[in-house]
Amino acid sequence: xxxxxxxxxxxxxxxxxxxxxxxxxxxxxxxxxxxxxxxxxxxxxxxxxxxxxxxxxxxxxxxxxxxxxxxxxxxxxxxxxxxxxxxxxxxxxxxxxxxxxxxxxxxxxxxxxxxxxxxxxxxxxxxxxxxxxxxxxxxxxxxxxxxxxxxxxxxxxxxxxxxxxxxxxxxxxxxxxxxxxxxxxxxxxxxxxxxxxxxxxxxxxxxxxxxxxxxxxxxxxxxxxxxxxxxxxxxxxxxxxxxxxxxxxxxxxxxxxxxxxxxxxxxxxxxxxxxxxxxxxxxxxxxxxxxxxxxxxxxxxxxxxxxxx
Numbered sequence: 001x002x003x004x005x006x007x008x009x010x011x012x013x014x015x016x017x018x019x020x021x022x023x024x025x026x027x028x029x030x031x032x033x034x035x036x037x038x039x040x041x042x043x044x045x046x047x048x049x050x051x052x053x054x055x056x057x058x059x060x061x062x063x064x065x066x067x068x069x070x071x072x073x074x075x076x077x078x079x080x081x082x083x084x085x086x087x088x089x090x091x092x093x094x095x096x097x098x099x100x101x102x103x104x105x106x107x108x109x110x111x112x113x114x115x116x117x118x119x120x121x122x123x124x125x126x127x128x129x130x131x132x133x134x135x136x137x138x139x140x141x142x143x144x145x146x147x148x149x150x151x152x153x154x155x156x157x158x159x160x161x162x163x164x165x166x167x168x169x170x171x172x173x174x175x176x177x178x179x180x181x182x183x184x185x186x187x188x189x190x191x192x193x194x195x196x197x198x199x200x201x202x203x204x205x206x207x208x209x210x211x212x213x214x215x216x217x218x219x220x221x222x223x224x225x226x227x228x229x230x231x232x233x234x235x236x237x238x239x240x241x242x243x244x245x246x247x248x249x250x251x252x253x254x255x256x257x258x259x260x261x262x263x264x265x266x267x268x269x270x271x272x273x274x275x276x277x278x279x280x281x282x283x284x285x286x287x288x289x290x291x292x293x294x295x296x297x298x299x300x301x302x303x304x305x306x307x308x309x
Contacts, residue, residue: 017239180205189204248298
């Protein structure tokens, strides 16, 4: 019987995307009522801290001791137990954005996306920091029960919120997003949003809708944004995207048509680029100053896969 895993690359492509990995043991069986308190009592416990959507760093390090975290305003009842790394607990918390300590302590506030693009944080730490941002943000937005409106409390070390009034349990959600490169022989379809940096073109992307398969979402989103009809779809890789909590599902898509009908509510521009142009964009050498997303983005990986760059 043929091996169904023959032909797969030795290193899965998803591992090369920013925010992937993290190397954490979640240990869901060890997330009882006292799990956070027990983790905080460990001398090697470290916390990731966020003021709003910005990560805190001290001398370039995003990890803080328990004492440092509490001095910066972390509240024990709101601390999330992310997991364990090399046997040591890793946790996360929000601190007051305008807290006096945040202004006084020698810490800086940094946007997580910028940290990833600039490559200032090691891979494992970046993945853990992304999980911290997603979970702390989720707790901040879900303090009340969606079923009855009563206040909820953190449970399972922060991987659940419980409502004592109606008994409902609420879990963090991940929103799936398809991101795809439509190709027509030696050409690829790239678009740009008005919010992109000048000259940047990327793969088309959009949220999946209820009841859709990945392939159906790829076809629908491509059609809606560009008017291009899609045939076969090939999955390539995925990337956690903690803004606030999505999973980017990267695909190549076979274009069946080539005439573009732009949805200008979604895109500022969309066009076909030949392979030479795309290679120049990847290299930062396009004569018109056009470029692709940075290497940490799954769009870059998808485009490089098509060009074999």
